[in-house]
Amino acid sequence: MRVSLKTKILLLFTFVLTIQGISYFHHFYILKQELVQRWNEETNVLVSIMSDKLSSLLEEKVSQINTLIAKYERLGLSPEEVLWRLSGDIAGVSEGAFYDTSGRLLAFSSRLKTMPEFEKQLSSLLERVERLGYQKDSYGELYIRIKVPDFQDNVFKGFYVVSINLNSLLEDVYSLSFQHVNLYLLDSSGRTLLSLQHTVSKNFLRVSSPVKGTDWTLVIEEPYQTVLEPAYQFLLRAFFFGFLSTLGLGVIFFLVIGRIFKPLDRLKESLLEWNEKRRISLQGSDEIGMLSKTFEELVNRLEREKEVYMNIFNGSVDGMLLVSKEGKIKRVNKSFLERYSVKEEEIVGRDISQFLEHGSHQTLFIPEALLTIGSKRYVVNVCTVPINVEEGEFLLYQIRDLTEKKELELILYRTSKLSLAGEMACCMAHQLNNPLASILVYAEYIHNTVQDEKLREKAGIIMRQALKSAETVKKLLDMAKVFDGKPQEINPYSITREVIELLSFKARRKRVSLEFTADINTHAGMMCSSWKLEQVLINVIENAIDASQQGQKVEIKLKWENSCFVWTVRDYGEGIPEEDLQKVFEPFYTTKKDGTGLGLSLVKRFLDDMNGNISMYNTQKGLEVVISLPSKTQC
């Protein structure tokens, strides 16, 4: 059976109310028992104290009577005057009589009555203090008559009988703080002698205590209702405040539940509709169960989609950066980290402007931008796309590296230029070869046929110059050979000479002299790509020429050292600032006005390919570049 959440909450509310009611009555029952027990304990103590006090008050009265009788008799007062005095001096004593030794009434006195009622003859003649009986007046006040024997100088003279007001005595021991308490004085047979009754009720709690020295019993009783008043008040208050708080809570509960359930119902309906479309079967006993199932399904779906997106993000060939609106990098993909050899913690949390010059929060495409990672720079193109993910709005930076592409473009440009020069040289060589051959043949003929020494000498000069020109043409034809990057057996000395020859025209035009010295076997060879070596030497020597002033020289030395061919190229220019020495091999770093910044980076890459090495030093005057290539290693 499916029970809705509303019904469950109502049942829970009813259950809580029932528990509350049961606990109220349970506490009320326990409180009643405790109150009765406590009343019994406390009132027992109280009635005992009161009975003791009543007993001592009575003894005190008798003692006072004895003392005053003796006192006034010594003063010579008559029994009537003594009695008058007693009734004036002792509170609660209003009248008295004097009997002779045989018990006959001789005198009496009263402050209230002209003729007090005393027996003419005493029934008991025992010479001791005795209680003769009780008497009530017209006001209902009870008097006890006490017989006191009168001795003057140890001579028995008679009896004084004095009426003591018991109401007065009882009120002296009665505490006014007891409002609803009834006080009874019972005689030996249980009859009520006196009562101070304040309350009428059917059910009473009662405690009693005997009065010492008498046959009386003092009884205190209090209505059951009064004793249990705190318990009833508790029940009433608990019921009242419980009712109010429950009512208040119920109203609040009703309003809150209403406010919660209204949108919850709507949400449930819309989700159910969505689920029906998705054909997802939901099982749950109530709205919350169904909602939780639906949300679980949604969350799983979102997780799966998130995983797909993360795979796309990480698996992209291009570098991807997720950047917040404030420009902080929140996430970076693996391709970026691998391509630029950097750790995630060095990127995440940093500002994008630290890495990218054109950091922007707009959707844009930057064809060429400079990316700086640590000390390295890269040319990249950047595409940014705004996206909304769970944490907020972000920009997705797609970064594609263009560095290699730019390098290749440079090589292609140079190669195309060289290729054109080669073709031109080849054409010129073909055109020059035939006239040179004719010149050489005729010069040789003249040299061999004429007898004139001077002519023969001049013909020899023509022959030598023609041969030299033919050699130059041959070199041009060699240079015009098609580019071949494959390793081959080469002569480093020859290669160096050829490069110097190639650049000598540029040097002469700038009036810079090129000095080449070789400290090796000029026939020594090595396996290497001649094209790459030529490119390396051209770049380095050309840079030296560019750095030199007019009239300065560039020294090129080739030597054999530690199984390596070592080229040293030194110029006498201004050198490179020390702080920039590490950057010169980075792409796009240049100190030239029209430089591309790719030459030395290519040199470095080619030498790395050939297991070679390059280093630069600032000397006292100028710059020294040292290139070393192992002779036995195939590059």
Place this chain on the structure above:
Amino acid sequence: MEILHKLFPSIKKVVVFCTPQFEASKVATKITVKAGERYGIKVVPISVRDVLDLEYVISHMREDGFGGIVITPCFYTENFLTSYILQYASFYQLPVFCLSPEQAKKGCTVAYGSSGYQQGYQASFIAYRLLKGEQVKNVPFEKVRNIKLVVNERVLREQGVQYNQIALSLVDQIIP
């Protein structure tokens, strides 16, 4: 009346000032008249409207054979006329019998009864019980419990009235 008779055996006729409008005054006057008859004293109740009436009555009492004045419980007499009664009685040398020992201090010749303080003290317990919510029907009547006989010796001497010396032994307090 018994004590009056014992102290002043020669007095045979006294005046009781009463206010007939007050029931208590009427009852007290009747009881006083009856008690006087027992001891051979004629008690004459007289009502006065103001101080002038009072002076006229007291000034002629000697001529008419009255030997003293008895003051009974009465709100008007006790509260508004007592001081005038005592003043004129002193002037015309008439002994006055009062109900409260405090009045003896103010010039009353003889007073027999409970003091206002004692009555108030006793009544305060009853009042307290009532104020605490006890039912009136549950609170019994109480008689005054401390009754004193007080004589103002100076006034007695000044008035020159004959009195019984032996009866003075009954006096609880003598105000010098």
